[in-house]
Amino acid sequence: MDFLRPDTLAEALTLKAQRPDAVPIAGGTDVMVELNFDHRRPAALLDLTRIAELRSWDADDGTVRIGAGVPYTRIIEELGERLPGLAMASRTVGSPQIRNRGTVGGNLGAASPAGDTHPVLLAAGATVEAASTRGTRLIPATDFYLGVKRHALEPDELITAVRVPATRAPQQFSKVGTRNAMVIAVCSFAVALHPAQNRVGAAVGSAAPTPRRASAAEEFLSAELTSTNQWESPKPLLDSVKRRFGELVAEAASPIDDVRGSAAYRKHALSVLARRTLGWAWQDYSGKVA
Amino acid sequence: MRVNVTVNGEPRQADDVWEGESLLFLLRERLGLPGSKNACEQGECGSCTVYLDNTPVCSCLVAAGQVQDREVRTVEGLADGDRLDPVQEAFVEAGAVQCGFCTPGLVVAAHDLLDRVPQPSDPEIREALAGNLCRCTGYEKILDAVRLAATRKAAPQESGNR
Numbered sequence: 001m002d003f004l005r006p007d008t009l010a011e012a013l014t015l016k017a018q019r020p021d022a023v024p025i026a027g028g029t030d031v032m033v034e035l036n037f038d039h040r041r042p043a044a045l046l047d048l049t050r051i052a053e054l055r056s057w058d059a060d061d062g063t064v065r066i067g068a069g070v071p072y073t074r075i076i077e078e079l080g081e082r083l084p085g086l087a088m089a090s091r092t093v094g095s096p097q098i099r100n101r102g103t104v105g106g107n108l109g110a111a112s113p114a115g116d117t118h119p120v121l122l123a124a125g126a127t128v129e130a131a132s133t134r135g136t137r138l139i140p141a142t143d144f145y146l147g148v149k150r151h152a153l154e155p156d157e158l159i160t161a162v163r164v165p166a167t168r169a170p171q172q173f174s175k176v177g178t179r180n181a182m183v184i185a186v187c188s189f190a191v192a193l194h195p196a197q198n199r200v201g202a203a204v205g206s207a208a209p210t211p212r213r214a215s216a217a218e219e220f221l222s223a224e225l226t227s228t229n230q231w232e233s234p235k236p237l238l239d240s241v242k243r244r245f246g247e248l249v250a251e252a253a254s255p256i257d258d259v260r261g262s263a264a265y266r267k268h269a270l271s272v273l274a275r276r277t278l279g280w281a282w283q284d285y286s287g288k289v290a
Numbered sequence: 291m292r293v294n295v296t297v298n299g300e301p302r303q304a305d306d307v308w309e310g311e312s313l314l315f316l317l318r319e320r321l322g323l324p325g326s327k328n329a330c331e332q333g334e335c336g337s338c339t340v341y342l343d344n345t346p347v348c349s350c351l352v353a354a355g356q357v358q359d360r361e362v363r364t365v366e367g368l369a370d371g372d373r374l375d376p377v378q379e380a381f382v383e384a385g386a387v388q389c390g391f392c393t394p395g396l397v398v399a400a401h402d403l404l405d406r407v408p409q410p411s412d413p414e415i416r417e418a419l420a421g422n423l424c425r426c427t428g429y430e431k432i433l434d435a436v437r438l439a440a441t442r443k444a445a446p447q448e449s450g451n452r
């Protein structure tokens with residue numbers, strides 16, 4: 001096995017082009033488990049932790065660009081105001097030790113259907129920035145997840161950043177698990193209000209082969225809120241609207257039965273999470289507009 | 291491969307390190323520092339917790355090659371010579387140690403908490419220690435130990451003569 005230790009992004013991209021079989025390692029919280037248990041024996045590891053470019057974030061033009069190597073702890077401490085949904089999801093990841101190391105780049109690279117940042121990135125309308133020696137391209141989160149642990153990166157590409165629209169509008173994330181720490185989601189849900197576009201974003205996690213948007217639920221609620229002029233003058237949401245939203249979210253999922261929960265439980269739980277998180281987000285929005 | 295790393299303030303070097311091995315293995319098997327414990331090797335138990343550049347991490351999830359040129363502080367590096375750190379002292383006095391396997395990781399996690407938050411609330415203590423499992427104590431004495439250490443650190447003149 002080789003251990004490749006680039007100091008700059010340019011070096012890393014050259015190495016990845018020469019060695020497409022090299023497995024990137026950032027926080028190592030997924031990669032090292034696989035190595036420790038001999039589930040994976042890559043020909044080379046490509047350490048990304050020395051690359052300063054990947055460890056910073058910046059904000060401009062209403063977008064926050066988060067380097068792929070920024071750990072969750074920093075997202076929580078530094079970006080909670082601008083990216084409420086992502087910060088919320090980050091708070092639920094693993095334990096303090098895991099959040100000190102784990103990164104959004106690694107969550108995307110692993111592309112687990114249960115990864116906690118995915119529903120938030122989908123609901124918020126984020127874009128994944130991928131780079132190679134051939135150039136940089138932007139992949140909408142919606143197009144990034146291709147299957148269970150499969151994503152849209154080419155073998156010579158690295159994730160350099162994720163771009164998330166900054167917002168003052170409410171976002172919520174919720175996940176179901178057995179305790180508050182160290183929980184792989186049984187199912188998870190994120191909702192993001194986009195008042196400037198008269199639109200609602202919603203996405204489910206751990207309830208299908210990939211994280212995915214609940215498009216029918218998004219369209220139903222966006223149309224409902226817009227047609228009743230509620231973006232300008234929000235009123236308490238009707239129970240029937242919340243219930244329908246929850247049903248459509250559950251319908252977006254195609255979960256399986258597994259050790260963490262049954263498919264039926266997941267669908268039910270998703271409709272509850274959707275109703276509740278929407279209730280919180282809407283209450284928050286109404287307070288802000290008033 | 292060769293790895294150069296500062297451990298507990300001293301420059302150390304290890305040769306013939308396997309590229310896929312963990313910082314935990316490097317510390318225990320190559321550098322003679324068995325304080326950090328190996329229980330799960332998957333980040334679930336926290337018994338391998340060490341400081342990496344002043345941030346607590348699970349050393350079983352850090353690749354040995356990633357610590358090149360960096361600073362690691364293990365539980366062995368907390369005491370000042372023969373004088374235990376107030377957190378270590380408090381764990382002994384509060385009876386927070388039974389089999390002791392979880393203790394090094396908990397001590398490092400608690401040490402970090404009190405550095406950041408000198409007077410933590412109970413929820414803050416629980417949150418900070420959520421990544422450390424103990425199968426013996428039931429955690430109550432561990433919470434006692436952290437509260438005791440916080441009190442001791444706030445009034446350093448009263449500690450020391452036990």
Ligand SMILES: Cc1cc2nc3c(=O)[nH]c(=O)nc-3n(C[C@H](O)[C@H](O)[C@H](O)COP(=O)(O)OP(=O)(O)OC[C@H]3O[C@@H](n4cnc5c(N)ncnc54)[C@H](O)[C@@H]3O)c2cc1C
Binds near residue numbers: 105
């Ligand atoms: C105890 C424990 C608890 C956990 N709890 C949670 C949880 O609650 N929620 C959750 O979502 N996850 C959880 N995880 C999984 C893991 O922590 C996250 O997926 C984390 O975001 C991975 O980030 P990392 O930097 O450690 O990734 P790494 O392990 O370094 O990498 C993960 C994958 O991404 C690839 N990769 C990394 N960076 C890049 C890049 N820049 N470009 C291309 N590919 C890249 C790697 O090659 C690898 O395939 C947990 C893990 C452990 C061990």
Ligand code: FES
Binds near residue numbers: 328330
């Ligand atoms: S041995 Fe590292 S967390 Fe359990």
Ligand code: FES
Binds near residue numbers: 387388392393423427
């Ligand atoms: S004292 Fe035995 S595991 Fe904690």
